[in-house]
Amino acid sequence: MKHIRNFSIIAHIDHGKSTLADRFIQFCGGLEAREMSEQVLDSMDIEKERGITIKAQTAALTYKARDGQVYNLNLIDTPGHVDFSYEVSRSLAACEGALLVVDASQGVEAQTVANCYTAIEQGVEVVAVLNKIDLPAAEPERVIQEIEDIVGIEATDAVRASAKNGIGIEDILEEVVRRVPAPVGNPDGPLKALIIDSWFDNYVGVIMLVRVVDGELRPKDKILFMSTKAQHLCEQVGVFTPKSIQRDVLRAGEVGFVIAGIKELASAKVGDTVTLVKPAAEEPLPGFKEVKSQVFAGLYPVESHDFEALRESLEKLQLNDASLHFEPEVSQALGFGFRCGFLGLLHLEIVQERLEREFDMDLITTAPTVVYEVLMKDGTVVEVENPSKLPDPGKVEEIREPIITSTILVPQDYVGAVMTLCNQKRGAQRNMQYMGRQVMLTYDLPMAEVVMDFFDKLKSVSRGYASLDYDFKEFRADDLVKLDVLVNGERVDALSLIVHRASSVYRGRELVSKMRELIPRQMFDIAIQAAIGAHIIARETVKAMRKDVLAKCYGGDITRKKKLLEKQKAGKKRMKQVGNVEIPQEAFLAILQVSDK
Numbered sequence: 170m171k172h173i174r175n176f177s178i179i180a181h182i183d184h185g186k187s188t189l190a191d192r193f194i195q196f197c198g199g200l201e202a203r204e205m206s207e208q209v210l211d212s213m214d215i216e217k218e219r220g221i222t223i224k225a226q227t228a229a230l231t232y233k234a235r236d237g238q239v240y241n242l243n244l245i246d247t248p249g250h251v252d253f254s255y256e257v258s259r260s261l262a263a264c265e266g267a268l269l270v271v272d273a274s275q276g277v278e279a280q281t282v283a284n285c286y287t288a289i290e291q292g293v294e295v296v297a298v299l300n301k302i303d304l305p306a307a308e309p310e311r312v313i314q315e316i317e318d319i320v321g322i323e324a325t326d327a328v329r330a331s332a333k334n335g336i337g338i339e340d341i342l343e344e345v346v347r348r349v350p351a352p353v354g355n356p357d358g359p360l361k362a363l364i365i366d367s368w369f370d371n372y373v374g375v376i377m378l379v380r381v382v383d384g385e386l387r388p389k390d391k392i393l394f395m396s397t398k399a400q401h402l403c404e405q406v407g408v409f410t411p412k413s414i415q416r417d418v419l420r421a422g423e424v425g426f427v428i429a430g431i432k433e434l435a436s437a438k439v440g441d442t443v444t445l446v447k448p449a450a451e452e453p454l455p456g457f458k459e460v461k462s463q464v465f466a467g468l469y470p471v472e473s474h475d476f477e478a479l480r481e482s483l484e485k486l487q488l489n490d491a492s493l494h495f496e497p498e499v500s501q502a503l504g505f506g507f508r509c510g511f512l513g514l515l516h517l518e519i520v521q522e523r524l525e526r527e528f529d530m531d532l533i534t535t536a537p538t539v540v541y542e543v544l545m546k547d548g549t550v551v552e553v554e555n556p557s558k559l560p561d562p563g564k565v566e567e568i569r570e571p572i573i574t575s576t577i578l579v580p581q582d583y584v585g586a587v588m589t590l591c592n593q594k595r596g597a598q599r600n601m602q603y604m605g606r607q608v609m610l611t612y613d614l615p616m617a618e619v620v621m622d623f624f625d626k627l628k629s630v631s632r633g634y635a636s637l638d639y640d641f642k643e644f645r646a647d648d649l650v651k652l653d654v655l656v657n658g659e660r661v662d663a664l665s666l667i668v669h670r671a672s673s674v675y676r677g678r679e680l681v682s683k684m685r686e687l688i689p690r691q692m693f694d695i696a697i698q699a700a701i702g703a704h705i706i707a708r709e710t711v712k713a714m715r716k717d718v719l720a721k722c723y724g725g726d727i728t729r730k731k732k733l734l735e736k737q738k739a740g741k742k743r744m745k746q747v748g749n750v751e752i753p754q755e756a757f758l759a760i761l762q763v764s765d766k
């Protein structure tokens with residue numbers, strides 16, 4: 170174990186994590202030069218060559234250090250986005266060290282800070298690296314100061330590197346050997362292995378990436394999952410270099426893959442502990458938790474006969490995404506569809522895009538919502554993940570909404586604008602700390618406000634400089650009401666939402682006026698109303714189409730007219746007939762476009 174180093178790379182998106190990882194692999198000879206495609210670890214072709222699929226950027230590297238010794242360096246991937254912070258914490262729990270890679274022309278970003286704090290909390294040694302030193306805009310001194318101020322680690326001697334030009338690569342590996350501690354663990358104890366990641370492969374079933382903490386694991390061993398008590402027969406173990414290489418054994422301190430004929434991803438939960446049936450470990454490794462969906466939305470096929478196809482597509486996606494949840498749901502307006510649970514908005518977008526691109530589904534997506542806890546007058550508590558299912562207000566004692574604690578890092582110039590935004594979103598400031606040229610703001614915010622459009626707004630008020638990280642804090646009661654939308658007098662369940670009473674009238678007005686713009690004229694007048702209970706708070710009308718509209722606008726110019734009609738035809742696919750009115754997809758998401766007071 171003395172010669173093992175387990176480490177991961179913490180970097181903000183685009184700061185050069187993948188490029189650097191590729192350099193390490195190249196330097197350590199994991200792949201021949203001809204096998205290095207643009208970015209090896211993401212490449213599908215290479216996956217084919219390896220035989221089994223590799224999801225994470227994980228590589229067991231052999232490095233001959235300047236001290237003449239040969240080291241086994243395990244690079245463990247960490248996902249980059251806020252939605253996946255639990256996975257990040259599990260990857261870090263499997264490491265003794267982490268490289269904090271910072272773009273020397275950009276500086277430190279909130280996401281990286283959050284991950285660094287997670288690493289430091291877990292007792293992981295954080296080693297700073299300045300990347301992109303080749304850029305003329307690089308300001309290493311300023312960025313070093315920033316790292317020291319914000320992250321609070323020594324960075325004066327940080328390696329100055331260029332992953333792109335291959336500068337400083339060996340120096341970084343030397344730092345890993347020198348500063349990252351070797352793993353400790355009991356090689357003779359009962360097996361304890363942490364599942365860092367798991368994914369589904371069509372040929373061999375579930376592949377787990379594990380860090381063996383104690384003991385050892387061999388093919389033919391009977392393994393036991395400590396959270397579910399499920400037992401399986403270990404079929405194969407090995408490492409990724411990043412090619413998959415079978416091994417006879419994985420020992421304490423090592424990182425590698427395990428294949429055990431498991432068919433369902435849900436059986437191999439990230440963070441769970443794998444032990445042997447005999448002898449079994451007594452206690453699991455700390456830190457396991459079930460990940461819960463944070464954001465919900467309804468997904469409906471535009472054509473109702475595509476319902477089964479949508480189910481199949483969702484099932485296929487779920488094979489490789491245990492955090493995607495879905496249940497059939499019926500909407501009066503949209504027909505049969507699914508209520509889906511996601512880790513966050515990005516996750517929702519990824520799923521939606523994959524369904525559309527890879528599975529060729531035409532979908533109507535309802536506005537994302539969070540889950541509410543409703544305390545009923547009879548003392549029971551129900552969870553509501555679809556606003557239209559909110560119980561009758563007469564029976565409700567209180568509605569509680571999820572509150573998150575968010576950490577926002579922003580340059581001083583934009584602090585005022587960000588604070589204004591947080592206040593508009595019903596935020597409560599918890600802390601404000603000056604760190605060099607940046608300010609770290611901590612706010613408690615209702616998650617419902619954040620899932621709407623907070624991230625985009627934050628970026629726009631800070632010209633892209635602010636970055637955000639968040640954690641769930643608690644459910645808290647507030648004065649929340651259900652806002653319904655009626656189209657020609659009919660309540661459209663898929664358009665209901667839960668809002669704060671103080672902003673309900675304003676939101677209702679904005680929403681119907683936005684919808685008036687988005688719903689195309691039809692042969693008759695369309696009334697769009699917003700209501701709270703029986704009380705109508707806003708109304709707009711989409712006037713009936715006059716027969717000669719087309720002729721007037723495009724009189725004579727037949728090609729333009731054709732184009733317009735074609736466009737309408739293409740647009741049609743994403744319309745949903747509700748009663749006798751056609752409503753386009755955008756109208757279902759209109760609430761996302763309603764600006765704040």
Ligand SMILES: Nc1nc2c(ncn2[C@@H]2O[C@H](COP(=O)(O)OP(=O)(O)OP(=O)(O)O)[C@@H](O)[C@H]2O)c(=O)[nH]1
Pocket residue numbers: 180181182183184185186187188189249300301302303304330331332333334
């Ligand atoms: N000039 C310069 N560009 C670099 C360097 N390292 C990476 N890049 C470029 O920066 C961009 C982002 O690099 P990636 O390695 O994909 O960054 P990443 O952090 O892995 O990004 P994600 O995969 O999106 O999280 C690419 O266009 C790289 O070519 C460097 O040292 N110098």
